[in-house]
Amino acid sequence: MRAETVVGPTGPTSMPAGSRPLRVRVWPGLSERAALLGPGLPWPAPPAPGPDLEVPDPERLDPERLDLEALAELAEAAELRGRGGAGFPFAVKLRAVAEQAGRTGLAPVVVLNGEEGEPASAKDRVLMTLNPGLALEGLRLVAAALGAETSYAYVSDPAARERIAAAGAVWPGPGALRVVAAPSGYVSGEETAVVRWLDGGPAKPTHKPPRPYESGVAGRPTLVGNVETFAQLARLVRRRTEGDGLTVLLTVGTDRGEHVVVEVPDDRTLGDVLAWLRVDADEVLLGGFFGRFVSTGTRGRPLRELASRAHPDVLGCGIVLALHDTCPVSAVAQVLRYLDRENAEQCGPCFKGIPAMAGVADALAAGTAGAEDVQRLAGWGTSLRGRGDCGTLDAACGVVTSLLEQRADVVARHLEAPCGWCADHPERPEATAFAVPWPAEIKEER
Incomplete structure (x- = not known):
């Protein structure tokens, strides 16, 4: 059994250069x-x-x-x-x-x-x-x-x-x-x-x-x-x-490098939280890299419902990622590349399936994918789910399926030509661009 035990402070850790509180x-x-x-x-x-x-x-x-x-x-x-x-x-x-x-x-x-x-x-x-x-x-x-x-x-x-x-x-x-x-x-x-x-x-x-x-x-x-x-x-x-209910902790981030951790009563809605924080973005990825794009009506649902899996768009680990500028296709391609790097390399479907999905997503963002590529991507998103041990394959299948089902119009336009954002970002940032910089100076706002 691993015996490494922390018995005291580990010493100071420096913040990333240029990071915001x-x-x-x-x-x-x-x-x-x-x-x-x-x-x-x-x-x-x-x-x-x-x-x-x-x-x-x-x-x-x-x-x-x-x-x-x-x-x-x-x-x-x-x-x-x-x-x-x-x-x-x-x-x-x-x-x-x-x-x-x-x-x-x-x-x-x-x-x-x-x-x-x-x-x-x-x-x-x-x-x-x-x-x-x-x-x-x-x-x-x-x-x-x-x-x-x-x-x-x-x-x-x-x-x-x-x-x-x-x-x-x-x-x-x-x-x-x-x-x-x-x-x-x-x-x-x-x-x-x-x-x-x-x-x-x-x-x-x-x-x-x-x-x-x-x-x-x-x-x-x-x-x-x-x-x-x-x-x-x-x-x-x-x-x-008397009457206290549960609360929910959320990490709300944007593709512009803004991040805030909030605690909210679980009877509040996702829309309430975004309005309170003055986050106005058309695209929201709920649940992080294991998440889904919010569908119509999700913003009006109580967080309690989203946390309980009573709604298709689940809260997961409490990540709300607002995309002000990033195209959903590019965001999915970035997430898939990250999941490809992070998989445990123990299962064939995961080891081979995620890079295959990432390749199609990259081609779709570049405007070089065809309808048959999208069909293959949809098939993988369904057939590979549940076939890996580490969870990265299920995460990949989930975010791909969400893109194809909930943002089908965006995908269809990319079959004709890349959008302006994708054309201007051919190299595409790493998915870690969505990451919370850490260590961080925590600034409590009461």
Whole structure:
């Protein structure tokens, strides 16, 4: 098992030259106590549930005598889902790990997954920087409920890892907390890659099944959860104001190099957020490099609905990328080239399929693709989905299908000639042009 553990600060890290401060904003009226990005409560501190908790007996959530089913009921009532991209119901994951631990007699493992592999996302690093104790509080609640003997914080960014390690120095249990330096990469945050790394292997996904809840770190039932997910759970337990719902953390960026991390009540709409931030762009890619172009009506849907997969345009890991200037065809070509570089090189369909799709997208942007090329691209987008382990192939299929189905008129025009933007940018910028510059100076705007 990999034993690298951070026990103290890792030293200063310089900001990229010429980078702008990363703005952080909290929705007006969201109380500091309710906000994940607020100052939070002292850590460590026992939760103090109020009368608004939607469970039979709030005292069952005392961490000293924590009832797992009460915690699951709370997460279920709030419709808490994973915030790392998959959107899986947290209560289902929690119960699955507990049931597997009961069947096998093995003490489970809990992992806070702080590897934010999406280049256009920064919400988890900001949360770990501003309020690391809240994320650790959620980790502690789950570890206590499951009876875990070991908990991990898996974090690649040195500055965020330093903050987690400093907060974790007063970890009150249960068991031990190990803060581990994770490798940075698009696939290294996938849950089986996390388990593989903690077991001493490469941070590359494995074939499923088994999934971590069945056999994870050292063969034990393992719950791997996103940083925001754990923080949201801790906030649910701690909340005192009746009527408080969940919030959503978003990284909103533009192709003009503007980035802001925001926290918004989940009953607000995507349109509300864009209007609040004064972002006026015709094209919006929702969900990052694993995302889709927003369809008609999406801007008017509540974030809660987009996070729950009740709508085809899913929020994913909370990335909202506004394209003021970049052509959607070029944007997809850039994303495909990035995914080609980042794939785990373990599966034939992924190793061969993504560059093939990228080649057609490049030709389409250049105005040299034909109708038969687009037909092949559409076929790959459907037939290759689900045939890779690392997720990059599914991401490629998703963004290609979204372009062809939701921006068919743009594609049709490119079959005749490249648009002005594509003609003026024949070399096309790297997809990392959409990335949040990091390390960053965080500028909180209250």
